[in-house]
Amino acid sequence: MTAPDPQTAPRxxxxxxxxxxxxxxxxxxxxxxxxxxxxxxxxxxARSAELSAEEWxxxxxxxxxLGVLQLHLSGGEPASRRDLEQIxxxxxxxxxxxxxxxxxxxxxxxxxxxxxxxxxxxxQLSLQGVEAGPADxxxxxxxxxxxxxxxxxxxARIGFPLTINAVMHRxxxxxxxxxxxxxxxxxxxRLEVACVQFHGWAMRSRAALLPTREQALRARDVVxxxxxRLRGVMVIDFVPPxxxxxxxxxxxxxxGSTGLNVAPDGRVLPCHAAExxxxxxxxxxxxxxxxxxxxxxEAFAAFRGFDWMEEPCASCERKTRDFGGCRCQAQAMxxxxxATDPTCSRSPDRAALDAALREAAEAGxxxxxxxxxxxxx
Amino acid sequence: MSAPGPARNRAPAPPAPIDPAxxxxxxxxxxxxxxxxxxxxxxxAPERALRLDQIGVAILERxxxxxxxxxIVADLAAAYDAPPERIAADAGRFLSALAARRMIExxx
Numbered sequence: 001m002t003a004p005d006p007q008t009a010p011r012x013x014x015x016x017x018x019x020x021x022x023x024x025x026x027x028x029x030x031x032x033x034x035x036x037x038x039x040x041x042x043x044x045x046a047r048s049a050e051l052s053a054e055e056w057x058x059x060x061x062x063x064x065x066l067g068v069l070q071l072h073l074s075g076g077e078p079a080s081r082r083d084l085e086q087i088x089x090x091x092x093x094x095x096x097x098x099x100x101x102x103x104x105x106x107x108x109x110x111x112x113x114x115x116x117x118x119x120x121x122x123x124q125l126s127l128q129g130v131e132a133g134p135a136d137x138x139x140x141x142x143x144x145x146x147x148x149x150x151x152x153x154x155x156a157r158i159g160f161p162l163t164i165n166a167v168m169h170r171x172x173x174x175x176x177x178x179x180x181x182x183x184x185x186x187x188x189x190r191l192e193v194a195c196v197q198f199h200g201w202a203m204r205s206r207a208a209l210l211p212t213r214e215q216a217l218r219a220r221d222v223v224x225x226x227x228x229r230l231r232g233v234m235v236i237d238f239v240p241p242x243x244x245x246x247x248x249x250x251x252x253x254x255x256g257s258t259g260l261n262v263a264p265d266g267r268v269l270p271c272h273a274a275e276x277x278x279x280x281x282x283x284x285x286x287x288x289x290x291x292x293x294x295x296x297x298e299a300f301a302a303f304r305g306f307d308w309m310e311e312p313c314a315s316c317e318r319k320t321r322d323f324g325g326c327r328c329q330a331q332a333m334x335x336x337x338x339a340t341d342p343t344c345s346r347s348p349d350r351a352a353l354d355a356a357l358r359e360a361a362e363a364g365x366x367x368x369x370x371x372x373x374x375x376x377x
Numbered sequence: 378m379s380a381p382g383p384a385r386n387r388a389p390a391p392p393a394p395i396d397p398a399x400x401x402x403x404x405x406x407x408x409x410x411x412x413x414x415x416x417x418x419x420x421x422a423p424e425r426a427l428r429l430d431q432i433g434v435a436i437l438e439r440x441x442x443x444x445x446x447x448x449i450v451a452d453l454a455a456a457y458d459a460p461p462e463r464i465a466a467d468a469g470r471f472l473s474a475l476a477a478r479r480m481i482e483x484x485x
Contacts, residue, residue: 019414021426067414069426095410097421122406122423161406161423189406189479190423232477237424 017304019067020294022259023096024074024272025056027087029264029375031077032105034140035128036369037167037202037209040076041275044375045264053083055286057090059262062290064094068260071096072124076264076375079106085114092119099124101165104151105144112151116158123155124163124192130178134171140371149186156187163190168219169209170365176222184234191234193223195241198356199273199328201372208367210360216244243353247318248325248341255303255327260294268293270300273328277302277337303327308338312346395446395469399483402442407480409437422480432457436468442484446472 029044051059060071071091078084079102091098099122100115125148129135132145139145155162164183168176176193183191195216198206211219223238230236242249252259252271261269266285274280280299283292294300302308306319313324324330325341333342333352340347347353360367395401403409407422409429418429420437429437435456439449450468454461475481 065414067412069410069412069419069421070424097408097426099423121421124423159405161404163423189404232479235479 015305016295017257017300020063020258020260021068022070022072023063023068024072024259024261025059026074026076026262026264026272027051027056027078027081027084028076030080031075031103031372031375032080032141033077033103033128033144034371034374035138035167036205036371037169037196038372039197039200039202039272040372041263041273042200043275046376049265050081051262051264051266051285053086053090055266056087057093059266059285059290060091060094060096062285064096066291066294069097070099072099072101074101077103077106079104079111085111085118088115088120089118097121102126102151103139103144104148105141107151107154109154112154112158112160116160120160122163123160124165125152125155125186127164127166127179127182129172130175130182138171138369152186162186162188163192164188165192165194167194167196168211169196170211170215170360171209173211173215173219176219177226180222180226180230180234180236184230188234190237192237192239193219194239195219197239197242197326197329199276199326199332201370203332204370205368206356207360207363208369210243210356211241212361213244213357216241242326242329242343243357245343246345248322248329248343250322251326251329251341252323254323256294256300257304260300268297268299270303271328274299276328277331303337310336310338310340312348313340316346395472395483396485397445397447397450399446399485400442400444401440401446401449401472402482402484403437403440404479404482409434420475420480422478425478425480427480432467433471436471440472440481442482446483 028050029040030047078100088098098120100120101124103126128138135145136142164186166179180191195211196202196209202209220240223236227236256270261272262285263269267282268285269275269282280302282299283297309319309324313319325344327337329343330339330341331337334349339349342349342353409418409420412419418434420427420429435453436449439452450461450465453468454464472481476483
């Protein structure tokens with residue numbers, strides 16, 4: 001046994017971050033839908049650059065060894081990958097709790113049965129609206145809603161635990177009660193009422209998608225009432241429209257502290273929108289082990305802890321609770337990723353947020369939406 | 378410990394009494410697992426990972442859908458040499474909080 005050589009021994013950060021709990025694996029950026037609030041980056045990964053099933057299997061083994069417990073298979077539409085079954089099998093093999101995040105398009109009864117046999121733990125099905133007309137208009141895919149209803153019935157028949165992820169915005173927030181009823185009817189154990197977050201592609205339609213203050217307040221009350229009424233029947237998680245909040249959301253539970261995101265080409269990101277922040281460089285699984293990326297990657301270190309904070313965050317008593325809010329939102333609205341999230345009532349950049357609210361108010365309910373452009377072949 | 382994702386802003390459920398005849402069981406998609414990295418037991422459920430203490434593990438390994446809540450309480454009271462009333466109160470609070478989050482089923 002010899003003492004480690006200080007010249008070659010890997011340098012440990014002064015305070016090593018705890019192991020990550022969750023990993024979001026974006027299997028592909030291909031998607032049959034073209035939702036205007038798409039959360040994928042502006043520059044989508046081409047199919048030819050996607051990780052193979054074997055590379056994902058290796059990533060899952062590394063993630064499990066690092067301490068990841070929950071794996072979210074996402075996209076794009078993960079069912080667009082013909083080898084999804086092989087990828088899920090690798091996740092199950094790595095003993096990760098495996099969640100499939102899908103629009104349902106591309107999931108046939110036969111594929112769902114196969115995923116059941118392989119051992120998929122949970123399905124999260126997105127919902128664009130409560131009826132075909134408006135839902136298919138938002139998703140940009142005719143027949144998508146009907147297809148989704150069939151998939152939901154199939155999921156219930158097989159017995160997968162189901163979460164409905166209802167993406168809410170100005171055009172459908174008034175139908176929140178019907179959304180909750182539909183989720184119940186589909187047999188969902190959980191419902192996420194997820195109001196659109198604005199960065200990346202969604203910024204282009206912000207004026208059209210931003211709910212009104214009245215809608216935001218009403219949604220809060222509807223959720224509170226439904227939670228009370230449905231206790232023990234369906235769990236409702238609520239991501240409110242944060243432009244009307246007093247304090248920002250605790251995005252990611254703190255940058256680089258609980259989760260990581262792997263892009264289709266193997267780049268490892270602290271959050272799915274991190275590419276909107278200029279100057280961050282991301283390590284790739286193809287070239288660096290996941291544990292090393294988690295512990296030492298420059299992008300993960302950038303906003304970890306509290307040293308990066310500007311005022312008023314730096315001296316704020318809430319910083320250990322909300323971590324200064326969302327870095328990508330700060331970037332999108334102030335041009336500085338280290339700024340206080342402008343949705344915070346203490347932010348000096350509230351003018352940017354007020355301007356967005358004014359713009360939305362002036363735009364009116366029929367402001368145009370910009371459908372997502374597809375991933376390159 | 379909880380997975381990142383939507384805001385965890387649910388109000389805590391007030392403890393509801395559990396029918397002694399009810400048979401608690403983990404529903405599909407909820408399971409207990411040893412976490413070798415953190416050296417502890419965890420309860421895994423959709424979008425959630427909860428660290429379990431020794432008592433939590435003892436309760437959940439008896440929640441097999443066959444034993445009634447009364448059986449579980451009697452068994453734990455014997456195993457831990459503790460007063461059954463206290464076990465019933467603690468286990469009842471634990472299980473009803475999980476039931477409110479749909480992480481346990483109370484079968485009739």
